[in-house]
Amino acid sequence: RIRGRRLPLTAIFVVATLLAAAGIGLYFAKQTGVFKTAAELDTGPPEPTPTLDSEDSSQPGDTGSPQKPGEADQSKNWINVFSPADPTHVSTPSDAGADVMKDDTGQFLRIRSGVSGSAIAFDVGQGVLEKLVGKHAMFDIVARSEEGKETQIxxxxxxxxxxxxxxxxxAVGHERNEYLFDVQFPDKHPGAAGTIAINSDIDQKGKSVDIYEIRVSIAQ
Known part of the structure; x- marks a missing residue:
């Protein structure tokens, strides 16, 4: 009877030692997280989803440089605030001037602030303000300067x-233009009429400006 060759005891011992070492290595690798994914290893709190801060819609009252004229939307329903046909709702300080005039561009009120820098005030009727309560309104001042005398108002x-x-x-030039600004009105009842005050020359050099009309519409 022929017997197969037996492995030497030394070889059996070496194989058993290697298997034991491999088993111990796998155990410690599992405990230390070698086989874990990046998501499983990340045990910290979840990062918040990035969001955009809301844009600040407030506008500075007086920027470093004068604003340029705009173009009003003629399709809107405009409410008249001032017309040179009725200058009785204009208040002029003693050192200022306001005169109704007319040329080929139409009728206008030529205003000139005094040397003190006093402004000419245009009434905004309480009835007009009542229509603007709780609304976003766009005001439009249609104006120009005297010929050859550009000014800043x-x-x-x-x-x-x-x-x-x-x-x-x-900055107002001699070409007739529209000077726009918007106001968000609170939702409350106006107790009285208001005013829009215009200084025709902030450099106080006596320059005048022609006001064709002031109007307002409700912005959409």
């Missing part, structure tokens, strides 16, 4: 309980 508003519009500055 400032605009301030006093709407009583409804607030103001901040101080605006515009």
């Amino acid at each position: 400032s605009v301030d508003c006093n709407f009583g309980d409804l607030g103001d519009c901040g101080r605006k500055r515009y």
